[in-house]
Amino acid sequence: MRRLLPILVLLGSVWSHAAGQAQNVSAPAPPQTASTAKTTSTAPPEDENTRKAKELVQQGIQALGGPAYLNIRDREQSGRGYVLHHGRQEGQGVLFWSFSQFPDKERVELTKERDVAELYVGDKGYEITYKGARPPEKKDLDDYLRQRHFSLDTVLRTWVNDPAVLFLFDGNAIAAEHSALQVTLINAKNESVTLYFDADTHLPVKKTFTWRDPVDRQKNVEEEIYDNYRQVSGVTVPYNVTRYFNGDMSHERFFFNVTINQGLDQAMFDPNSGYDPNKPAKKK
Numbered sequence: 001m002r003r004l005l006p007i008l009v010l011l012g013s014v015w016s017h018a019a020g021q022a023q024n025v026s027a028p029a030p031p032q033t034a035s036t037a038k039t040t041s042t043a044p045p046e047d048e049n050t051r052k053a054k055e056l057v058q059q060g061i062q063a064l065g066g067p068a069y070l071n072i073r074d075r076e077q078s079g080r081g082y083v084l085h086h087g088r089q090e091g092q093g094v095l096f097w098s099f100s101q102f103p104d105k106e107r108v109e110l111t112k113e114r115d116v117a118e119l120y121v122g123d124k125g126y127e128i129t130y131k132g133a134r135p136p137e138k139k140d141l142d143d144y145l146r147q148r149h150f151s152l153d154t155v156l157r158t159w160v161n162d163p164a165v166l167f168l169f170d171g172n173a174i175a176a177e178h179s180a181l182q183v184t185l186i187n188a189k190n191e192s193v194t195l196y197f198d199a200d201t202h203l204p205v206k207k208t209f210t211w212r213d214p215v216d217r218q219k220n221v222e223e224e225i226y227d228n229y230r231q232v233s234g235v236t237v238p239y240n241v242t243r244y245f246n247g248d249m250s251h252e253r254f255f256f257n258v259t260i261n262q263g264l265d266q267a268m269f270d271p272n273s274g275y276d277p278n279k280p281a282k283k284k
Contacts, residue, residue, distance in 0.1 A: 053167035053183045054160075056197055061156055063202040068234035070157060074101045074264045079239075079255035084248070096253075097277070103158070104148070105269045114277045119269065120144055126271040133271035150209040152224070155185065155193050164188040172199075175206040176225045203229055203236060221246055233260040 046054075061069060077098040082089050097109040104123075110116045117128040118136070125141040126133040135141070148154060159165050170182035175196035186192045196206040208223045222245055226238035237258050243251040267273040 049169045050167050053169040053185075056169065056181050056183050056202075057156070057160055057167065057185075057195070059202040060195070060197045060204050061160075063197075063236060064156070064204070065235035069236075071261075072102060072153075072235065073261050074099070076100075076257075076259045076262065076264070077255050078257045079253055081254075082252040084250055084252065089252075099264055099268060101264055101269065102153070106148075107268050109277055117277075119271055120148075121269055121271075128271060146211060147222075150191075150193055150207075150222070152195075152204060152207055152226070155195070155207070156204075159185055159187060159193070162187060170194070176227065178205045180205055201229075230258075232258045235260055 075098075077100075079096060080093045081096050082091075082093040084090065094110055095112060097114060099107045099109075104121065106120045108118045110118075115130060119126040119128055119133070123145060125136045125144060127136050136144075164187065166186040168184040168186070170184055173180045173182040173196055175182070178196070179199040180196040181199055182194060182196050184192055184194045191211075192209065194208045195204055197203065198205050204226055206223060206225050208221065210219055210221050212219050222243065225242040225244075226240070227242070228240040229236050229238050231237075237255075237260075239255045239258070241253045241255075242249060265275070267275040268277070
């Protein structure tokens with residue numbers, strides 16, 4: 001039904017336009033008065049469903065910190081991550097240090113020595129080792145860019161400000177063992193994200209989106225669960241993030257430490273700078 005909604009709206013507007021043209025042929029249009037001009041220039045009011053959906057999204061943003069959340073410029077996170085196969089952990093996990101500068105820069109350093117890094121700047125990616133920087137596999141870069149496009153931060157800081165995005169309140173739900181309220185956002189490309197907000201705290205507890213594989217054309221469903229929220233510099237941050245792919249748990253991240261708006265050395269986002277994370281950082 002959601003996929004048909006833009007078509008139905010289009011058909012409705014075309015039908016109204018055609019009906020108006022037919023009416024104009026049979027009789028001249030009445031002169032426009034100041035009151036009718038005011039009426040025709042006023043946008044139609046939002047329906048109750050849309051208002052409810054937008055209200056829930058704004059409550060979620062406020063629960064995350066409101067202006068403090070929306071004004072995050074940079075963020076550092078350290079922790080341990082796990083890759084799972086069919087829901088089972090493989091290995092002991094990997095230590096990581098993540099550095100993000102909004103809207104589109106991220107560096108992730110791996111191993112205890114932090115001598116392996118993944119760097120993303122705009123729509124470009126790099127794998128950095130002692131041999132230098134090289135581009136990642138196309139599939140890996142596409143996966144990362146997709147995750148960023150549908151990330152909770154991107155949805156709550158970018159999608160919600162797009163006037164072309166549709167907001168749909170989907171009602172009550174159970175998400176990650178929480179009583180939740182469900183909202184779906186659909187952009188002009190017919191891409192959709194569904195958010196689940198805790199019914200009591202209003203914090204996001206789950207996010208889902210779907211995409212179609214360009215090779216086999218099969219639809220994939222990705223989910224993220226947010227848990228163990230803590231306060232950091234006025235922002236409410238989930239310290240546990242679990243990702244599911246087509247129903248199977250695929251990744252887990254447990255954060256040890258999070259800092260916000262402390263300034264980052266810009267050299268870390270230059271793949272050819274020779275940046276060394278073990279030297280004192282030059283923050284700005």
